[in-house]
Amino acid sequence: MRPSRVLFWGVFTLAGVWFENVIPGVDFLAPGFILSIQEERWPVTFWLAVLWLFIQEGAGSLAFGSGILWYGALAGMYYFGHWLFEARNFLFMFILGVCLGLLHFLLTQVMGALNDWTIITERVFLECLLQALIFPVEWGLLFLIYNHLPEDANAV
Amino acid sequence: MRPPAGWDRDGARIISHRLGPNAALETILIDKGALAGLHVNTPVISPEGVVGRVLRLSPNAANVLLITDPNSRIPVASQINRTQGILRGEGPNRELTVEYVPLGAPIEEGEVLVTSGLEEIFPKGLPAARVTRVVKGGSSLFQTVFAEPLFTPERLEEVALLRRSAGALVVREEMALQDETDAPLTPPADAPPAATAAGQSGRAAQPGQAVKPEQTAQPGQAVKPEQTAQPGQAVKPEQTAPQTAAAKERKAKPGASAAPAVKPRTPSGQKPAPGASPEKPPAAKPAKKPQEGA
Known part of the structure; x- marks a missing residue:
C-alpha cells in the first residue's frame, strides 16, 4: 500500500475516533469501512475492520459481539445492495445510511434486552437519525478525498 | 480525599x-x-x-x-434525617430520583444523600447526591424525591x-469461614422466629430485615445470609454469626446466657484485642461439627 494511503487511513481513524467522542452513539468509521471495500484489496479492508472493531468494542458498553454484528451486517447489506444499485452511487449510500440507522436501533434494543438493561429510547432514536444523515455525507467526502490523493510521493 | x-x-x-x-x-x-x-x-x-x-x-x-x-441503583440515606431510599439514575442531564421513601419519612431539600452500604459495594457514608425537590401527593405510598449528582460528568x-484493604479482606474471609463452620445448627424449639433471625447478641432486627417464619433454619439446615434478607438486600456476616454462635452456646450449656458466647467485633469489622471478650468455650466445639446427612 502506498504511503499516502497509509497516511489517509491513519488520519481517518484518528479523526473518526475524535468525532465519535464529540457525537457519541454515531459510528464515524463505518463510511471508511465501505470505502475500503470499494477501493482497497480485501486484506487491507480486513485489517482495518479488525482495528476499528477493537476500538468500538473496547470503548462501548454493550456486550462483546455487538461490533461484529454491526460491521458484519453493514458488509452484508453492502454486498446485497450492490447487486441492485451502482455501488458508488450517492443514493445507494443514502439507503445504506438509513438501513444503518435502523440497525443501530435494533441492535441496541436487542442487546439491551439480552443484558436486562434499560436503554434511553429517545437518545437512541436521535443517534439513529444522525447516523442515517451523517453516513452518506461522510462517505461522499471520503470518496472525493481518497480519489484525489497523489499517486506517489513525487506526484503533486 | x-x-x-x-x-x-x-x-x-x-x-x-x-x-x-x-x-x-x-x-x-x-x-x-x-x-x-x-x-x-x-x-x-x-x-x-x-x-x-x-x-x-x-x-x-x-x-x-x-x-x-438508568441502570444504576444505589441504596442511600439522607445525611441529617437518615431517611433511606434507592438512588436511581434517569439519564444524562436529568435529575436522579430516590425511590421507596415512605410518605412520613423526613427528608429536606438540599440534604446530602450518602451511601448506606447495604449493597456491600460502596463503603458507608460516601456523598452521592443532593436533594433538589421533594414531592408529596398522589395515591403513591412513597414520596417522589429528586436529587442532583455532586459531580459534572463532562468535567x-x-x-x-x-x-x-488487605486486612479487611482477611477479616471478611475469616468471618465467611466461621459462617460455614457454624452453619448446620438447630435452633431451639421454643425460640421465636424473630429472635432466631435477629440473633441473641442484643442487636435488634432492623426495619425491613424482619425474617418470615418460613425463613428460619430448619433442623439440620444451614443458616445462610440470604435467608435472613429480603430480596435485593444483602446481610453482613456479622448479623448472622452471633446468632449461630449463641445457639451453639445454648446447646453446649443449657440455661447459660447467650451473650458471653458471642464474639464481639468492632464496627469496622476488626477483631477485638485479646482478652477484650470471652472466647467460645472448648466444650462448644463438638456441637459445631456439621451433621452429615442430616
Whole structure:
C-alpha cells in the first residue's frame, strides 16, 4: 500500500475516533469501512475492520459481539445492495445510511434486552437519525478525498 | 480525599466518555483494569462524591457505569434525617430520583444523600447526591424525591478507585469461614422466629430485615445470609454469626446466657484485642461439627 494511503487511513481513524467522542452513539468509521471495500484489496479492508472493531468494542458498553454484528451486517447489506444499485452511487449510500440507522436501533434494543438493561429510547432514536444523515455525507467526502490523493510521493 | 477505614484508594485517568455506536449506557473509560487489581463493581469516586462503579473490565482499561445511568441503583440515606431510599439514575442531564421513601419519612431539600452500604459495594457514608425537590401527593405510598449528582460528568478528568484493604479482606474471609463452620445448627424449639433471625447478641432486627417464619433454619439446615434478607438486600456476616454462635452456646450449656458466647467485633469489622471478650468455650466445639446427612 502506498504511503499516502497509509497516511489517509491513519488520519481517518484518528479523526473518526475524535468525532465519535464529540457525537457519541454515531459510528464515524463505518463510511471508511465501505470505502475500503470499494477501493482497497480485501486484506487491507480486513485489517482495518479488525482495528476499528477493537476500538468500538473496547470503548462501548454493550456486550462483546455487538461490533461484529454491526460491521458484519453493514458488509452484508453492502454486498446485497450492490447487486441492485451502482455501488458508488450517492443514493445507494443514502439507503445504506438509513438501513444503518435502523440497525443501530435494533441492535441496541436487542442487546439491551439480552443484558436486562434499560436503554434511553429517545437518545437512541436521535443517534439513529444522525447516523442515517451523517453516513452518506461522510462517505461522499471520503470518496472525493481518497480519489484525489497523489499517486506517489513525487506526484503533486 | 481520604478513603474510608478498611479501604485503599487508587487513582485513574479517564480515557474517554461515551464513544462509538456501542456506547448505549452512561459510561466512562478509565486507564486501569484487571492488571491493576480492579474487579467488577469496584467503587469509583471523585472529590465531590460517588461517580459510579466498574461495569466491564479489560486488562488495562475499565468501563465505569455512572450513577446517572438508568441502570444504576444505589441504596442511600439522607445525611441529617437518615431517611433511606434507592438512588436511581434517569439519564444524562436529568435529575436522579430516590425511590421507596415512605410518605412520613423526613427528608429536606438540599440534604446530602450518602451511601448506606447495604449493597456491600460502596463503603458507608460516601456523598452521592443532593436533594433538589421533594414531592408529596398522589395515591403513591412513597414520596417522589429528586436529587442532583455532586459531580459534572463532562468535567471529570481523574477519579479514585476504592478497594478493600488487605486486612479487611482477611477479616471478611475469616468471618465467611466461621459462617460455614457454624452453619448446620438447630435452633431451639421454643425460640421465636424473630429472635432466631435477629440473633441473641442484643442487636435488634432492623426495619425491613424482619425474617418470615418460613425463613428460619430448619433442623439440620444451614443458616445462610440470604435467608435472613429480603430480596435485593444483602446481610453482613456479622448479623448472622452471633446468632449461630449463641445457639451453639445454648446447646453446649443449657440455661447459660447467650451473650458471653458471642464474639464481639468492632464496627469496622476488626477483631477485638485479646482478652477484650470471652472466647467460645472448648466444650462448644463438638456441637459445631456439621451433621452429615442430616
